[in-house]
Amino acid sequence: xxxxxxxxxxxxxxxxxxxxxxxxxxxxxxxxxxxxxxxxxxxxxxxxxxxxxxxxxxxxxxxxxxxxxxxxxxxxxxxxxxxxxxxxxxxxxxxxxxxxxxxxxxxxxxxxxxxxxxxxxxxxxxxxxxxxxxxxxxxxxxxxxxxxxxxxxxxxxxxxxxxxxxxxxxxxxxxxxxxxxxxxxxxxxxxxxxxxxxxxxxxxxxxxxxxxxxxxxxxxxxxxxxxxxxxxxxxxxxxxxxxxxxxxxxxxxxxxxxxxxxxxxxxxxxxxxxxxxxxxxxxxxxxxxxxxxxxxxxxxxxxxxxxxxxxxxxxxxxxxxxxxxxxxxxxxxxxxxxxxxxxxxxxxxxxxxxxxxxxxxxxxxxxxxxxxxxxxxxxxxxxxxxxxxxxxxxxxxxxxxxxxxxxxxxxxxxxxxxxxxxxxxxxxxxxxxxxxxxxxxxxxxxxxxxxxxxxxxxxxxxxxxxxxxxxxxxxxxxxxxxxxxxxxxxxxxxxxxxxxxx
Amino acid sequence: xxxxxxxxxxxxxxxxxxxxxxxxxxxxxxxxxxxxxxxxxxxxxxxxxxxxxxxxxxxxxxxxxxxxxxxxxxxxxxxxxxxxxxxxxxxxxxxxxxxxxxxxxxxxxxxxxxxxxxxxxxxxxxxxxxxxxxxxxxxxxxxxxxxxxxxxxxxxxxxxxxxxxxxxxxxxxxxxxxxxxxxxxxxxxxxxxxxxxxxxxxxxxxxxxxxxxxxxxxxxxxxxxxxxxxxxxxxxxxxxxxxxxxxxxxxxxxxxxxxxxxxxxxxxxxxxxxxxxxxxxxxxxxxxxxxxxxxxxxxxxxxxxxxxxxxxxxxxxxxxxxxxxxxxxxxxxxxxxxxxxxxxxxxxxxxxxxxxxxxxxxxxxxxxxxxxxxxxx
Ligand SMILES: Cc1cc2nc3c(=O)[nH]c(=O)nc-3n(C[C@H](O)[C@H](O)[C@H](O)COP(=O)(O)OP(=O)(O)OC[C@H]3O[C@@H](n4cnc5c(N)ncnc54)[C@H](O)[C@@H]3O)c2cc1C
Numbered sequence: 001x002x003x004x005x006x007x008x009x010x011x012x013x014x015x016x017x018x019x020x021x022x023x024x025x026x027x028x029x030x031x032x033x034x035x036x037x038x039x040x041x042x043x044x045x046x047x048x049x050x051x052x053x054x055x056x057x058x059x060x061x062x063x064x065x066x067x068x069x070x071x072x073x074x075x076x077x078x079x080x081x082x083x084x085x086x087x088x089x090x091x092x093x094x095x096x097x098x099x100x101x102x103x104x105x106x107x108x109x110x111x112x113x114x115x116x117x118x119x120x121x122x123x124x125x126x127x128x129x130x131x132x133x134x135x136x137x138x139x140x141x142x143x144x145x146x147x148x149x150x151x152x153x154x155x156x157x158x159x160x161x162x163x164x165x166x167x168x169x170x171x172x173x174x175x176x177x178x179x180x181x182x183x184x185x186x187x188x189x190x191x192x193x194x195x196x197x198x199x200x201x202x203x204x205x206x207x208x209x210x211x212x213x214x215x216x217x218x219x220x221x222x223x224x225x226x227x228x229x230x231x232x233x234x235x236x237x238x239x240x241x242x243x244x245x246x247x248x249x250x251x252x253x254x255x256x257x258x259x260x261x262x263x264x265x266x267x268x269x270x271x272x273x274x275x276x277x278x279x280x281x282x283x284x285x286x287x288x289x290x291x292x293x294x295x296x297x298x299x300x301x302x303x304x305x306x307x308x309x310x311x312x313x314x315x316x317x318x319x320x321x322x323x324x325x326x327x328x329x330x331x332x333x334x335x336x337x338x339x340x341x342x343x344x345x346x347x348x349x350x351x352x353x354x355x356x357x358x359x360x361x362x363x364x365x366x367x368x369x370x371x372x373x374x375x376x377x378x379x380x381x382x383x384x385x386x387x388x389x390x391x392x393x394x395x396x397x398x399x400x401x402x403x404x405x406x407x408x409x410x411x412x413x414x415x416x417x418x419x420x421x422x423x424x425x426x427x428x429x430x431x432x433x434x435x436x437x438x439x440x441x442x443x444x445x446x447x448x449x450x451x452x453x454x455x456x457x458x459x460x461x462x463x464x465x466x467x468x469x470x471x472x473x474x475x476x477x478x479x480x481x482x483x484x485x486x487x488x489x490x491x492x493x494x495x496x497x498x499x500x501x502x
Numbered sequence: 503x504x505x506x507x508x509x510x511x512x513x514x515x516x517x518x519x520x521x522x523x524x525x526x527x528x529x530x531x532x533x534x535x536x537x538x539x540x541x542x543x544x545x546x547x548x549x550x551x552x553x554x555x556x557x558x559x560x561x562x563x564x565x566x567x568x569x570x571x572x573x574x575x576x577x578x579x580x581x582x583x584x585x586x587x588x589x590x591x592x593x594x595x596x597x598x599x600x601x602x603x604x605x606x607x608x609x610x611x612x613x614x615x616x617x618x619x620x621x622x623x624x625x626x627x628x629x630x631x632x633x634x635x636x637x638x639x640x641x642x643x644x645x646x647x648x649x650x651x652x653x654x655x656x657x658x659x660x661x662x663x664x665x666x667x668x669x670x671x672x673x674x675x676x677x678x679x680x681x682x683x684x685x686x687x688x689x690x691x692x693x694x695x696x697x698x699x700x701x702x703x704x705x706x707x708x709x710x711x712x713x714x715x716x717x718x719x720x721x722x723x724x725x726x727x728x729x730x731x732x733x734x735x736x737x738x739x740x741x742x743x744x745x746x747x748x749x750x751x752x753x754x755x756x757x758x759x760x761x762x763x764x765x766x767x768x769x770x771x772x773x774x775x776x777x778x779x780x781x782x783x784x785x786x787x788x789x790x791x792x793x794x795x796x797x798x799x800x801x802x803x804x805x806x807x808x809x810x811x812x813x814x815x816x817x818x819x820x821x822x823x824x825x826x827x828x829x830x831x832x833x834x835x836x837x838x839x840x841x842x843x844x845x846x847x848x849x850x851x852x853x854x855x856x857x858x859x860x861x862x863x864x865x866x867x868x869x870x871x872x873x874x875x876x877x878x879x
Binding site (some may be wrong): 064067068166168170172173178179182183184203225230247248249250251257259327328329330339340444447448449450451452454455456457458462466469470472473474477478479496500502 | 535537538628630631636637638656657687697698699700701764765766767768771772774775794821828831832835836838839840841842846849853854856857860861862863864867
């Protein structure tokens with residue numbers, strides 16, 4: 001267009017940032033089914049009830065118990081969450097779950113985390129396993145494992161999942177295929193007759209000691225790990241698989257971070273969620289499909305971490321508010337001091353800002369990411385109002401057919417537009433970075449306000465601080481998330497930008 | 503530590519560093535498990551032997567009559583290794599300072615009286631609180647020329663360790679607060695189990711309940727606020743030195759880790775963002791050192807405005823140390839969050855040191871009052 005040509009509105013809207021990026025929530029909001037609001041309120045109420053009856057009475061005592069005995073495992077919590085149906089609450093109804101909409105999980109997690117992030121993680125990290133499984137779009141295994149969780153609920157024996165991608169030498173690198181190919185990956189998964197043989201160690205695996213299913217990443221070719229990703233569902237008790245130690249963490253003590261050890265562990269073909277062979281049947285080059293898979297999983301889970309951060313920011317704010325209300329300083333209630341009022345207002349603002357980030361991440365997910373299909377109104381209402389036995393009877397056999405996996409994979413891998421992938425990636429990383437920084441900030445502010453009361457374990461604020469720090473690290477440290485923001489939101493504006501290779 | 507160390511300070515610095523390397527570093531993670539593992543009695547005994555608990559006492563009391571910079575040097579080196587011992591040294595020095603200001607130095611246990619027993623050498627004190635502003639103080643009444651304490655005092659550091667405690671109380675019919683020295687072993691004194699706290703685990707705190715416990719008034723009744731404020735003027739810079747030491751420990755551990763950890767096919771030290779973070783820490787550390795040095799000199803030389811220099815040093819450096827220690831964890835990724843790498847402990851300790859001498863916002867406001875009163879900006 002020449003400099004003198006008159007620009008139309010359309011021309012202006014073609015400029016960056018495009019409305020698809022900036023109006024994400026505006027567009028997504030009107031597409032959401034109304035029942036989402038009702039379900040979200042129910043999820044919040046369920047979380048608050050759990051907080052009142054279980055989390056609040058247990059959080060501090062459990063934290064102490066773990067200080068005294070780092071190997072202690074609070075099984076009773078897992079059993080209680082199972083009894084309350086939390087491990088199938090957000091699983092789609094067609095897979096045997098209760099089908100509460102996925103964005104509601106963020107509000108649910110915020111509630112739990114406002115009282116104890118560690119306990120929130122015990123409940124929610126099962127969904128990291130679920131998200132990983134979903135990211136493979138292996139519909140038969142999604143159906144089998146989610147239904148197993150439902151069966152575990154019926155029998156009163158938790159059958160939850162963990163996600164195991166991190167290994168001692170490979171942390172940040174797993175997030176980006178270009179880095180992964182240069183990494184020191186050592187977790188080998190070798191093709192053998194009828195399945196795979198697994199060797200190596202995973203570490204830092206949340207809930208590893210509690211989970212029945214480990215959704216494990218490994219590589220057929222350690223020289224080219226990014227092109228040879230294998231994902232297996234490995235059942236506890238499988239020969240060659242054992243649990244190592246639990247880490248001694250600063251916080252989030254309720255949730256074990258486990259070592260998983262594999263020594264010639266054979267996994268049959270039936271439990272291969274994703275493999276290079278399967279990836280080769282997708283339209284894109286394998287390395288791109290593998291990046292899509294990792295992006296699906298992390299874009300689904302990052303708003304979850306942001307919701308934990310919102311919760312901890314809120315927990316710190318609530319404790320500080322209580323303190324300011326009940327404490328006299330220099331002859332008058334602390335809450336009557338103007339500086340304290342503003343500090344509390346800052347903390348409140350931080351909570352809201354953190355919440356906005358996960359909401360935006362969820363909107364992006366609903367429009368362009370993993371949640372899109374389930375939130376489409378026809379599918380949402382069809383699954384919501386079709387009686388469960390009907391779904392079980394008719395849907396389950398269909399889901400077990402290879403055709404279903406083919407269809408889901410075509411839709412979600414082959415037809416996932418690059419620009420959509422970027423928006424979801426960008427917004428969810430922004431949520432992760434923004435909310436977790438605010439979460440920690442609020443805990444620090446609480447400690448400043450509370451002085452010595454904030455330092456005491458029984459004052460609650462110090463636990464929030466310890467818990468909050470981890471949020472800046474897991475699900476990819478905030479640094480790699482910043483690189484993801486650059487990659488997905490900025491680098492396309494500057495062609496030929498070189499990344500991950502200085 | 504200090505940018506302009508003299509020979510005497512250099513010797514002290516080497517001695518403190520050696521002490522920290524041999525007595526603190528090897529057991530640091532285990533010491534930090536207190537009260538779920540034993541207290542570091544050996545380290546306390548040695549610290550007492552080398553004079554860390556009597557650094558600031560006059561020579562005629564068997565002390566070293568050292569300067570504030572000497573105390574800062576020792577705190578810096580110990581906190582670099584394990585801030586818990588720094589907490590012990592600081593708490594004790596603060597209590598001693600209050601007693602000196604009250605003209606009661608003769609009641610401070612001398613090294614000779616202590617006879618090598620740290621429990622006798624140390625004084626318990628509540629260093630996180632300014633009892634003038636909060637209600638954390640006992641009630642005292644005088645009966646026939648003797649004083650008796652009632653009520654609760656929270657978070658008394660070294661309370662389960664030292665034989666004697668210096669506590670604040672309000673005297674019946676008297677404005678202001680007063681300080682009392684009391685024997686923690688009296689039957690009228692109930693000491694709680696160690697208070698589980700964020701940091702400085704091996705510098706244990708307890709809550710104390712008094713039920714008519716005999717105590718000795720220190721200095722003038724009602725003047726406790728002044729004694730404490732004067733002590734805080736001097737010892738604020740010592741908090742900054744503690745924070746500085748924690749920063750150095752955090753930096754060295756992160757640097758060491760970055761030199762050995764590979765991601766993306768290269769040492770993480772080679773990623774420019776990592777270098778930027780380390781640079782930020784190094785700059786903050788250097789500035790903190792300069793501030794501590796200048797403020798320490800100012801205190802020692804009683805330069806005009808030394809009180810402001812000392813207080814501003816703590817108010818500026820301590821929060822920075824919290825950020826540095828946070829970044830110190832981040833640079834190690836998941837390992838930074840784990841007990842055995844020491845970074846998470848530094849993060850907790852830095853946050854704890856920040857609260858010494860009272861709530862940070864109130865100390866800031868007090869600082870402004872000081873500036874306005876002095877009329878010097
Ligand atoms: C308690 C806990 C629970 C966890 N739960 C799980 C789980 O359930 N499942 C699972 O698979 N994993 C889990 N993790 C792993 C977690 O996601 C990783 O710890 C995280 O991704 C960081 O990896 P790392 O610890 O190896 O750090 P590293 O990757 O070694 O990072 C160290 C430092 O180097 C920086 N760095 C690395 N690469 C670069 C680069 N290219 N450019 C600039 N800086 C860089 C990092 O930002 C960081 O500051 C958990 C971790 C913890 C601590």
